[in-house]
Amino acid sequence: MDFGFAAGDEEFRARSREWLAAHVSGAGDRRGWERVLGRDGWIGLGWGEAGYGNRIASLTEQVVWAEEYARSGAPARSGHIGENLLAPTLLAHGSDAQKRRFLPAVAAGEEWWCQGYSEPGAGSDLAGVRTRAERQGDGHYRITGQKIWTSLAHEADWCFVLARTDPDSRRHHGLTFLLVPMDQPELIEVRPIRQLTGTSEFNEVFFDGAVARAEHVVGGAGDGWKVAMSLLGFERGVSTLAQQIGFAEELGRVVRAAVASGAADDPVLRDRLVTLWAELRAMRWNALRTLGGSGDAGAPSVAKLLWAGWHQRLGELAVQVRGAAAGVGPADWTPGTPYALDAAQHLFLFSRADTVYGGSDQIQRTIIAERVLGLPREPKGAV
Numbered sequence: 001m002d003f004g005f006a007a008g009d010e011e012f013r014a015r016s017r018e019w020l021a022a023h024v025s026g027a028g029d030r031r032g033w034e035r036v037l038g039r040d041g042w043i044g045l046g047w048g049e050a051g052y053g054n055r056i057a058s059l060t061e062q063v064v065w066a067e068e069y070a071r072s073g074a075p076a077r078s079g080h081i082g083e084n085l086l087a088p089t090l091l092a093h094g095s096d097a098q099k100r101r102f103l104p105a106v107a108a109g110e111e112w113w114c115q116g117y118s119e120p121g122a123g124s125d126l127a128g129v130r131t132r133a134e135r136q137g138d139g140h141y142r143i144t145g146q147k148i149w150t151s152l153a154h155e156a157d158w159c160f161v162l163a164r165t166d167p168d169s170r171r172h173h174g175l176t177f178l179l180v181p182m183d184q185p186e187l188i189e190v191r192p193i194r195q196l197t198g199t200s201e202f203n204e205v206f207f208d209g210a211v212a213r214a215e216h217v218v219g220g221a222g223d224g225w226k227v228a229m230s231l232l233g234f235e236r237g238v239s240t241l242a243q244q245i246g247f248a249e250e251l252g253r254v255v256r257a258a259v260a261s262g263a264a265d266d267p268v269l270r271d272r273l274v275t276l277w278a279e280l281r282a283m284r285w286n287a288l289r290t291l292g293g294s295g296d297a298g299a300p301s302v303a304k305l306l307w308a309g310w311h312q313r314l315g316e317l318a319v320q321v322r323g324a325a326a327g328v329g330p331a332d333w334t335p336g337t338p339y340a341l342d343a344a345q346h347l348f349l350f351s352r353a354d355t356v357y358g359g360s361d362q363i364q365r366t367i368i369a370e371r372v373l374g375l376p377r378e379p380k381g382a383v
Helices: 007-026 030-039 059-072 080-093 096-107 224-232 238-261 267-290 299-320 323-327 343-353 361-372
Strands: 113-116 132-135 141-147 158-164 175-181 188-192 203-212
Touching: 007 059, 059 238, 080 096, 080 113, 080 158, 080 224, 113 203, 132 158, 141 158, 141 175, 158 203, 158 224, 175 203, 175 224, 238 267, 238 299, 238 343, 267 299, 299 323, 299 343, 299 361, 323 343
Parallel strands: 113 158
Antiparallel strands: 132 141, 141 203, 158 175, 188 203
C-alpha cells in the first residue's frame, strides 16, 4: 500500500501527544491506567466497528497513536490481549450477544484477558492441543488440562482457551474456542514462572474441571482452529511499529553507553552499531510496506524473524559495550534484592526468549517454506 501521513494524521498526532503529556505523569497502578485510557476513548481504535465505548481511528491514526504512546514513556499496556487479540476475533467470529457482553468491558479497561494456547510439549504446535472441554448436560463445558507461557494469567479476569471438544479428533480437527472466567479458585490454578530476569510475566495454568458457558463458545463447537488462526493474524500489525520505537530508544541507550565507555572507538563495534541502526530502519519500512495488507501469509513470519534476531543482537551488544562491568549487578546482594539487574543486563537476558515465544524461529521458517514458497510439508516425526 501507499503509506504516508496526511495533515489530518499530524493533527491527530498533536492531540495524542497533548493528551499523553497531560496524563502519563499521573499514571497510577496498571488497572487504574487502563481505566483512564478507556474513559477517554483510547482503547479499541482499530476495531473497525464502533458502539462499544471505543472510538474509531484510521490505519494511519492508529500508527500515530502507537508511536506517540511508545515515545511518551507511558506504562506498558496490560489490556492489549483483550484489545488487540480477543476484540478483533469477536468482531470477526463472535455473536452479537458476545460482542455486547465483552467488548464494552475491554474498551473501558475494566476486564483483562490472557491467551490459553501453548501447552507443555506443544508450545509452538497449536494443533497438538490436549486440553479437554466436555459438554455437560446443563449446557456448560468442563475444562481439564494445562496451558503454559500464559502472559498475565496471574492478573487476568478471563482467558480465551483453545480446547479439544471431540475426544476422538486429531490435530486441528475437533477444537473449540472458549471464553473462560479466571475467577474459579478451586478449579483454576495459576503458577508464575520465574525467568532469567527474575521476573514472572509468564505462567502455568492448570484447569481442573473449570467451567465455561456454552454461549461463550466463539465460532461454534469444533471450529476452534479457524477462529484460532484468525486470531493469530491479528497479533502483528500496528503494534510492530510501536515496538520499533521502543527498540530505537534501547539502541540509543546502547550507543550512548558505547561512547561513554570508549567502546565506540573500536571500528568493529562501531560497524555493529551502524548495522543495527540500518536494520532497524529497514524493519520500519518493511512494517509500513505490509501494514494493512492482506493475503500475504508470510508477512507476519518475516517480521517476527527480523525483529527477534535483531533484538537479541542488540542485547548482546548492550552488555559487550559495558565490558567487565556488565557482569556486576547494580546493587549489592540483600535478601530483598537477590537478583537486581540494570537495563542492559535485563535487555540481554530477556531478549534470549525473543526467538522462542510467539512462535519460534523454526516455526516461522516452516510457515514461510510451506505457505509462501510451496515447499513440501515437513514429514511427521522429523527432527
